[in-house]
Amino acid sequence: YLRYSRMAEDLGLSEEEVMNNLNFTGTPIGEPIPVSMPKAPAEKWFGKMPPDLSLISRVRGSDWVYTYLKSFYLDPSRPLGWNNTLFPNASMPNPLWEMQGLQHAVHGKPDAPGADAPVIGLKLAQPGNVDPGQYDQTVRDITNFLEYAGEPAALKRQKLGVWVILFLAFLTFLVYLLKKEYWKDVH
Ligand code: HEM
Numbered sequence: 286y287l288r289y290s291r292m293a294e295d296l297g298l299s300e301e302e303v304m305n306n307l308n309f310t311g312t313p314i315g316e317p318i319p320v321s322m323p324k325a326p327a328e329k330w331f332g333k334m335p336p337d338l339s340l341i342s343r344v345r346g347s348d349w350v351y352t353y354l355k356s357f358y359l360d361p362s363r364p365l366g367w368n369n370t371l372f373p374n375a376s377m378p379n380p381l382w383e384m385q386g387l388q389h390a391v392h393g394k395p396d397a398p399g400a401d402a403p404v405i406g407l408k409l410a411q412p413g414n415v416d417p418g419q420y421d422q423t424v425r426d427i428t429n430f431l432e433y434a435g436e437p438a439a440l441k442r443q444k445l446g447v448w449v450i451l452f453l454a455f456l457t458f459l460v461y462l463l464k465k466e467y468w469k470d471v472h
Contacts, residue, residue, distance in 0.1 A: 286339040287434045289314045295437055332364065332376045342428070343435040351428040354381065355421070358388040358407050370404055385420050386413030 289312070293303040300314050310319050320337060327334045342350055353371045357379035360368035365378040368390075379385070389410040392402035413420060433439070 286317055286337075287437065288317050291437050292318075295433070335377065338431055339434045341435070342432040347428050347432045350431055351424055354424045354427065355385075356407065357382070357385075358390045358404070359410075360390070370407065381420070381423070382413070384413045384415050384423060385409075387411040 289303050289308055290300075292298075292307070293300055293314070298307075304314060308314075310321050312319055318339075322335060324334050345353075349371070353369060353375075356370040356372075357367050358370065359366060362368075363374065365376070367375075367378045369375045369377075370390075387410050388407045390404040391406035391408055393405035395402045409417070415423070436442075
């Protein structure tokens with residue numbers, strides 16, 4: 286649902302910069318950014334179509350998205366070898382594993398005999414190519430971008446909201462004066 290033109294405007298980029306560097310689909314600048322992954326092969330590869338993420342932070346919340354990107358761990362029982370503590374059995378591989386490194390699950394005691402041992406934590410078994418602080422910052426940036434994509438006008442809306450409230454307060458005051466004027470002769 287995010288348009289190339291909106292992104293250009295908000296990032297202070299020219300139409301040319303966006304079209305040459307950020308538009309991989311040949312879609313005109315004023316159009317929403319189309320999903321470039323074809324549906325049928327995606328379903329074959331991942332078991333389901335990767336979702337459109339433009340509204341994901343509105344659906345799930347930014348805290349969820351941030352935690353999700355930090356909660357992948359290796360799980361040989363899954364088709365792509367990855368699992369996620371926040372979204373168990375997600376069909377998505379960890380896209381940032383080279384940066385983050387490889388996380389392993391720490392298992393607790395099974396709730397009942399024969400039951401699976403629950404995952405109670407994650408530990409970094411092999412460090413990635415950036416340190417954990419930098420990785421957190423990257424995830425924060427991605428989450429921030431998705432928050433922006435979900436509602437590009439959010440900051441403007443909040444700024445405008447203050448004026449709307451002030452206007453309503455002023456209007457209430459005027460209406461109050463008007464009421465006093467109408468009722469002044471009635472005792
Ligand atoms: C940094 C890049 C990426 C981000 C931020 C991201 C984010 C997300 C999020 C937040 C979801 C959960 C959507 C929901 O609530 O249903 C999701 C699902 C999914 N993603 Fe990604 N993703 C990324 C890269 C990828 C890549 C590279 C692939 C494929 C190679 C992929 C494949 C999928 C699939 C198949 C699902 C559906 C999972 C399921 O419902 O089981 N994602 N992604």
